Amino acid sequence: xxxxxxxxxxxxxxxxxxxxxxxxxxxxxxxxxxxxxxxxxxxxxxxxxxxxxxxxxxxxxxxxxxxxxxxxxxxxxxxxxxxxxxxxxxxxxxxxxxxxxxxxxxxxxxxxxxxxxxxxxxxxxxxxxxxxxxxxxxxxxxxxxxxxxxxxxxxxxxxxxxxxxxxxxxxxxxxxxxxxxxxxxxxxxxxxxxxxxxxxxxxxxxxxxxxxxxxxxxxxxxxxxxxxxxxxxxxxxxxxxxxxxxxxx
Numbered sequence: 704x705x706x707x708x709x710x711x712x713x714x715x716x717x718x719x720x721x722x723x724x725x726x727x728x729x730x731x732x733x734x735x736x737x738x739x740x741x742x743x744x745x746x747x748x749x750x751x752x753x754x755x756x757x758x759x760x761x762x763x764x765x766x767x768x769x770x771x772x773x774x775x776x777x778x779x780x781x782x783x784x785x786x787x788x789x790x791x792x793x794x795x796x797x798x799x800x801x802x803x804x805x806x807x808x809x810x811x812x813x814x815x816x817x818x819x820x821x822x823x824x825x826x827x828x829x830x831x832x833x834x835x836x837x838x839x840x841x842x843x844x845x846x847x848x849x850x851x852x853x854x855x856x857x858x859x860x861x862x863x864x865x866x867x868x869x870x871x872x873x874x875x876x877x878x879x880x881x882x883x884x885x886x887x888x889x890x891x892x893x894x895x896x897x898x899x900x901x902x903x904x905x906x907x908x909x910x911x912x913x914x915x916x917x918x919x920x921x922x923x924x925x926x927x928x929x930x931x932x933x934x935x936x937x938x939x940x941x942x943x944x945x946x947x948x949x950x951x952x
Contacts (some may be wrong), residue, residue, distance in 0.1 A: 705791045707873060708889070710717050710842075710930045713776055715736070715812075716750055716854055717914070718788075719788055721776050723903060724930070725842070726947075727743050727768065728828065728838055729759075729856065730946050731762065731823075733749065734762055734763050734764040734765070737764050737830070739761060739765060739949050740811075741751045743932070750880040750930060750931055751841035752849070752930060752951045753808045753810055754810060755810055756794060756808060756809045756810050757771075757808050758805045758806065758807060758808065758810055759806045759808050759833075760803065760805050760806075761800045761801055761802050762805070762818060763802050764802070765800060765802065766799065766800065766802075767796075767797050767798055767799050767800060768798050768800055768832045768885075769794075769795070769796045769797075769798070769929060770793075770794065770795055770798055770833050770836060770929075771790070771792075771793070771794045771836070771927050771929045772781075772791075772792075772793045772794070772812040772832070772833050772836050772838040773792055773793075773831055773936045773937055774790030774791040774792075774828055774829065774831040774838035774840045774841065775790045775810075775811035775812045775813045775814060775828030775829040775830075775831065775840045775841065775851070776788065776789050776790045776813050776814065776816045776828045776840075776841040776900075776937070776939075776940065777789075777790075777813075777814040777825050777826065777827050777841035777842055777843045777844065777852070777854060777858050777900065777940075778813070778814040778816035778817060778825030778826045778827045778843055778844065778846035778848075779816050779817065779825045779843075779897075779900070779945075780816075780817045780822070780823070780824045780825050780844040780845045780849060780851075780859075780861045780897060780941075780942070781816070781817035781818060781819055781823060781846050781847075781857045781942050782819075782822040782823075782841065782846055782861070782863060783823045783847055783848040783861055783862040783863040783889075783894070783895065783896055783897055783943050784824075784825070784844050784846050784847070784859075784861045784862075784897045784942070784943050785825075785844035785845040785849075785851045785858050785859025785860045785861050785862075785870065785887070785889065785897035785898045785899070785900065785918075785940045785942050786844045786858065786859040786886070786887075786897065786898070786899045786900035786907060786918070786919065786921050786939055786940030786943075786944075787814060787816075787828070787842075787844045787858055787859075787887060787900045787906075787939070787940040787944045788828075788839055788841035788842040788843070788844070788851065788852070788854050788856035788857045788858040788859075788871060788873065788883065788886055788900040788901045788907070788939055788940075789841045789853065789855065789856040789875075789883055789900060789902045789903055789921075789924060789938055789939045789940075790811060790813075790828045790831065790838060790839075790840065790841045790854075790855050790883075790937055791830075791831075791837075791838030791839040791840070791841070791854070791855025791856070791878075791883050791920065791937070792882055792883060792903035792924070792925050792936055793836055793837075793838045793878065793880075793882050794927060794929065795836070796946055797897070798834070798857060799838070799895075800834075805931050806833065807832060807833075807834065808832070808833055809829075809830065809831055809832040809906070810829075810831055811829030811830045811831040811840050812828065812829040813828055814826035814827050814828040814829075814838060814840065814841065814881065815827075816828075817843070817844070817846050822842065822844045822846040822847045822861075823846050824843045824845050824849055824851075824852060824858070824860060824861070825843035825844040825846075825852075826831035826843055826857075827840050827842055827843050827852055827854055828840030828841040828854065828855070830861070832942050838852050838855055838882055839855035839856055839875060839876060839882065839883075840854055840869035841854045841855050841857075841872075841883070841900065841901075841939070842854030842855075842856065842857045842858040842872075842875070842886065842900075842901075843858045843871075843898060844858040844859050844861070844886070844900055844940065844942070845858060845859065845861035845870075845871075845889075845897065845898075846861045847861050847862070847863040847867060848854050848861055848863055848864050848866050848868060848916070849860070849861040849868060850868050850869050850870070850871065850891075850915035851868075851869070851870040851871035851874040851886035851887075851897040851898065851900070851907075852871040852885070853871040853872040853873070853884050854871060854873070854875055854949055855874070855883040855937075855939065856873040856874075856882075856883030856884050856885070856886070856901030856902055856903065856907075856922060856939055857870050857871030857872050857873045857874065857875070857885040857886035857900070857901045857907070858870065858871045858886045858900050858901075858903075859871075859886040859887045859888075859889075859896045859897050859898030859899045859900050859907045859910075859918075859919055859940075859942045860886065860887065860888050860889040860897060860898045860910075861889060862889035862890050862894075862895045862896045862910055862918075862942075862943070863889075863893075863894060863895070864893055864900075865891060865892055865893050866889075866891070867888070867889070867891045868888065868889045869888050870886025870887045870888055870898045870900075870906070871885065871886045871901075872883050872885050873885040873886070873901040874907070880915065882903070883901055883902070883903055883937065884901035884902060884903070884904070884905055884906040884907070884920075884922050884939075885901045885906050885907065886899065886900050886901045886906070886907040886939070887899045887900075887907035887908045887910065887919035887920075887922075887942060888909045888910070888919075889907065889909075889910050889942075890909070890910035890911055890912045890916055892912045892916070894916075895911075895912055895916040896916050896917060896918035896919070896942050896943050896944050897909040897910055897918050897919065897942035898910050898913075898918070898919040898942045899918065899919035899920045899921040899939055899940065899941050899942045900922065900939030900940040900941075900942075901921075901922040901939045902921055902922030902923045902924050902937055903922075903923075903924050903925035903936065903937035903938070904922065904923045904924060904925045905922040905923040906922050906939060907919050907920070907921055907922045907939045907942070908921075908922070909922035910942050916917035916944065917943055917944050918942030918943045919942040919945045920942075920943065921938055921940045921941045921942075922938065922939035922940030922941055923938060924937045925937060925940035926941075941947065943951075
């Protein structure tokens with residue numbers, strides 16, 4: 704049985720002409736036909752998504768790419784802890800590439816949440832990288848009475864005691880356009896909650912008082928259609944809520 708370039712098994716062989724190309728094509732096959740002058744003359748888009756670290760080699764015929772680089776989000780803090788900050792969100796167009804050149808691709812991992820004993824801040828997320836474009840991992844959410852950590856988006860501040868703590872700064876390190884926002888502050892009251900982690904489009908919310916003492920909302924993410932459909936990335940984590948309970952013997 705013949706294996707047609709479109710990878711479609713049917714009674715009719717798929718065709719490619721200078722005006723149309725129907726079927727499912729790999730990037731290599733599309734570029735082969737383009738080099739032979741058989742591919743449609745209009746500009747076409749090939750989407751590649753990386754979920755693990757690798758090396759991308761620029762194929763023939765490609766001179767620029769559009770990119771979206773999203774870093775790993777951070778973990779939240781423990782004991783009235785703040786929410787983890789979102790991983791940095793960076794996107795752009797017309798990024799120049801050179802045929803045959805290898806480009807590093809790093810996919811940052813999400814950070815772990817803080818542990819219960821002793822109370823700890825959440826772990827910062829891992830950086831994601833494409834070539835010279837680096838998105839910074841989200842900053843960890845603060846634990847009890849601890850500031851949030853700065854990062855792509857900052858972590859929310861931890862609550863508990865009547866001490867003012869602040870969310871970590873977003874867009875750290877600074878890039879333009881901004882890759883993220885700051886985390887929210889804690890509630891300045893005894894036993895209250897933590898701030899929300901910052902997101903790509905908005906700062907994390909502050910924890911609230913009085914009772915019920917809600918934790919701050921996570922900052923909103925940003926939508927992108929680079930994958931072919933609209934997907935929202937880099938939303939911040941919500942802060943913890945104050946809760947007081949009593950047991951009866």
